[in-house]
Amino acid sequence: MNHKRRVDQGLDEIMDPAAPRLHAITGMEAHAESPARRLQADLDEAFASDAKWPPRLTLGFLVVTCGVFWAALFVVLKAIFG
Secondary structure, three states, rough: OOOHHHHHHHHHHOOOOOEEEEEOOOOHHHHHHOOHHHHHHHHHHOOOOOOOOOOOHHHHHHHHHHHHHHHHHHHHHHHHHH
């Protein structure tokens, strides 16, 4: 018991009493306006839109990107192995 008291007294000397204390957020504080919460709300609104690519455009994108990849791989392998 005496050891615990000495440790507690040592911590009191280390800690600055003027430093702000941490506390758990209450229900009212959780809804406080902040730039981070505003950004999250803006992103949620932006990604909630139903604007999607048409399937034909998606297929075209995949064909072009995969085609470019395989063509580049073929050219590199041909240059390496002759």
